[in-house]
Amino acid sequence: MDSTLRLHADPLPYRRLVGCLIYLTSIRPDIAFAPQQLSQFMSNPTKAHHNAAIKVLCYLKSCPKKGLVFRKNCNTQIRGFSDAGWATCVDSRRSITDYCFFIGNFLVSWKTKKHNTVSQSSSEAEYRALAATTCVAMAYLSP
Structure with missing residues (x-):
């Protein structure tokens, strides 16, 4: 076995990415399900989890004009x-x-x-x- 091979990747980048996605759910509720599911694997994410998070980013990039927009004179009750x-x-x-x-x-x-x-x-x-x-x-x- 190769001694330089890392079996477990550093989970910090994954945690940051999922944290950002969770933050974005306040203005993009259409993605709320994905970060909720991805956050269950914060302690031990795999490459598949990371790829799923990247797919959410690709979705966000494909439709940047979607989301909640609050105007000055809108009802905020x-x-x-x-x-x-x-x-x-x-x-x-x-x-x-x-x-x-x-x-x-x-x-x-x-x-x-x-x-x-x-x-x-x-x-x-x-x-x-x-x-x-x-x-x-x-x-x-x-x-």
Whole structure:
């Protein structure tokens, strides 16, 4: 075996690239899925992960005029919506929370998450969903 052969590449460039892609999701929500998937391999990325990140860059380069544009006089009101499906998960009977946020007419954040605990009622599931959504809203509104 060649003693100069490196089996594991330095993950730092990959981490920087994925970090930049995550930052870009604030103005390019169309790429949000890719950085989320790529960020799961930050500790031990392979060449395939790096190539996938490069493909996202190629996509961004191919359509530079897409994205969110906020004009001076546009509506920048933040609106959030949440919902909970009580005992929606067939396997665990846990509820599932969905929420989304809009700035003006632009969807800027969304998430679906299974609750950590089993809710005893649909009211409790809705309350948990609202509490989670409020925490995210406060993160948007804090300076």
